[in-house]
């Protein structure tokens with residue numbers, strides 16, 4: 205029986221008190237944990253990126269990229285994109301509640317959300333003064349990607365990065381927005397939608413908590429508007445990949461990273477991610 209109940213006084217053992225709603229300490233712990241996961245899984249910290257802002261590609265280096273064949277440049281970018289996605293997979297695994305989801309749901313969320321989080325993170329490596337993005341160790345403009353033959357997609361990627369960069373999000377806001385992008389109960393092929401929704405609700409509370417603390421609640425609807433842009437960008441990425449794969453099936457099959465194929469090439473079965 206509960207101690208103290210014999211005197212008619214019911215003293216709750218607070219350690220075991222089940223609380224049906226997340227307490228503020230639970231949300232604050234969630235904010236801190238997601239921020240830590242983001243910091244631990246960024247390829248570069250903000251200071252390093254600041255120090256690299258003066259590093260540009262020379263005319264000759266840009267020409268070297270532009271002289272690559274379409275399939276060579278696609279393969280090069282697929283490798284770079286997979287590098288960035290790997291860090292996002294690691295970030296996801298460290299979000300409280302993500303590892304408790306079913307394996308298939310974790311994979312479904314990463315298949316549909318990892319590219320979106322890479323695009324959110326691109327706002328950290330974007331230089332608004334000259335519209336360049338950090339790629340392959342230096343800052344590059346859209347012209348560097350010309351040989352991909354996807355100028356509209358690249359232009360949209362840069363526009364999105366520019367728009368998100370303009371919101372001047374703090375690292376903690378980027379971290380929570382990234383978690384919000386990933387933990388989406390509306391994604392296709394989810395087996396236990398309710399469980400994803402419970403984690404999502406906590407992440408939404410955490411983001412609102414942070415924006416309220418930063419006195420920037422006005423950012424919330426702007427961030428939700430970005431979610432629709434992200435979805436369109438990822439649809440465009442898959443369309444371009446389908447177009448490319450029609451002309452270079454062997455390159456995709458034999459030279460693209462396995463993780464890239466599992467995530468973005470629909471009929472590939474999942475192996476790499478399970479081990480990740």
Ligand SMILES: CNS(=O)(=O)c1ccc(CNC(=O)c2cnc(OC)c3c2cnn3-c2ccc(F)cc2)cc1
Pocket residue numbers: 245246247248249281284285286288291325326328329337338339340349352354357358361
């Ligand atoms: C994740 N941590 S981080 O610190 O934010 C961080 C993140 C990334 C990088 C290094 N940059 C990239 O990986 C990168 C930059 N820009 C790109 O495109 C503009 C990239 C990148 C990787 N793939 N793509 C790409 C995607 C689609 C496409 F059609 C062509 C290229 C450094 C640091």
